[in-house]
Amino acid sequence: MFDFRLKVFYTVAQKLSFTKAAQALFVTQPAVTKHIRELEQQLGVALFKRNGNSIALTAAGQLLLQHAQKIQEAYTALENDLAQFSSNAGGSLRVGASTTLAQYVLPSILALFKTSQPTVNFSFVTGNSNQVEQLLMQGQLDMGIVEGNSHHPQVTYEPFARDEIVLVTKAGNQLSRYAEIKLEQLLTVPLVMREHGSGTRDVVVRSLAGAGIHAKDLKAEIFLDSSESIKQYLLHSQCAAFLSMHSVSKELKQRELTVIDVKGLDISRTFQFISLHGQNAPLVDLFKRFCLRHYNLG
The missing domain is CATH 3.40.190.290 (D-Maltodextrin-Binding Protein; domain 2)
Incomplete structure (x- = not known):
């Protein structure tokens, strides 16, 4: 839920390093620089002072950081409150993910979710984006997370991460x-x-x-x-x-x-959650919120 451009600013402000922020967000340093420049242009103020190889927050940057922290805390509190309605949900969840996500993004999230929801029975399938979408449309998956840009009319696409x-x-x-x-x-x-x-x-x-x-x-x-x-x-x-x-x-x-x-x-690109139109199971929604909450933490 935390807007990505604001997340980039928040990460740079916390680490006071474009390089470290890029590593934490899994983007390149030029991409971080681009997002900060666009945010500064949008707001009409400078957010960082560049002093050689170091950076520091301007007065405007310090003010934005205070608000960004409040926004992040509000989102986290909202997600935690909503999660309580589905805690210990139980049931079965069949998830498919494309290769990059399955290898490098989801394993830690899956482990955390299983710890928080031990009564959920998980099955997890890996394939390329097209294969995962086909399995979903064949009714063999409850949801998927893919990296492609397809637009099947019977599938709902929701953004997950950049x-x-x-x-x-x-x-x-x-x-x-x-x-x-x-x-x-x-x-x-x-x-x-x-x-x-x-x-x-x-x-x-x-x-x-x-x-x-x-x-x-x-x-x-x-x-x-x-x-x-x-x-x-x-x-x-x-x-x-x-x-x-x-x-x-x-x-x-x-x-x-x-x-x-x-x-x-x-x-x-934007990694996307996929599910069939009209099939919004509570357990699927719970897992989506969990993914959004725990992606890139730490």
């Missing part, structure tokens, strides 16, 4: 010498691509098309069906790949992979 997709390559190879490349240079880079049906692939192809680059013109060396297999390929090749920031956070921290910015290209 994600940024970045171009990464092995640290130390020839390509890693470039902190930034031009859009047209991307056509010469050997790429590892996700398989057809992948939500990550869909959003990358769509964003590239919007920038005037067609997928058929890319120099695709190989197609693989998971982020883990792509990362292992990258570590033993001169290739690059578009991957979710969630999937590469560990490798970036350990300096095994590095991000290459593509000038003029910004690829972001």
Whole structure:
């Protein structure tokens, strides 16, 4: 419920570091800078003072932080109060999730939910976004969480969380010498691509098309069906790949992979809850609220 741009400001204000805020939010530092700049333009005031490599809140920034804290506390209190109506709900919940979410986002949330709701019987299925949507429409799932951009008329789509997709390559190879490349240079880079049906692939192809680059013109060396297999390929090749920031956070921290910015290209997406129209089970709603409350905590 906490507006993402306000969440970016709140995180930067807490950590007083654009870099640390980017790591906590699973986005790049340029994305954090962009959100803060847009918020400052929207409000018409400067929120941070830049002093070399350090930042500090302005008077306006301190005032906004006070209100942001109150807003976050109010949202948390509201969600906690609503959750009490469904506490110890019991029953069964069949959830499906696309690959990136299933591997890097949901495991900790699922463990926390099971601890808070021990009487709920869980079944969890992983597939690409298209597969999860098909299982939902076949009645084999109560809900799903996907990363694609489909619009099936019988499916309800609700935003869950934001994600940024970045171009990464092995640290130390020839390509890693470039902190930034031009859009047209991307056509010469050997790429590892996700398989057809992948939500990550869909959003990358769509964003590239919007920038005037067609997928058929890319120099695709190989197609693989998971982020883990792509990362292992990258570590033993001169290739690059578009991957979710969630999937590469560990490798970036350990300096095994590095991000290459593509000038003029910004690829972001919204993870989405999906459910069939008219099927709003209380247990499904409870799990959605729990996901929103516990995503990215800490």
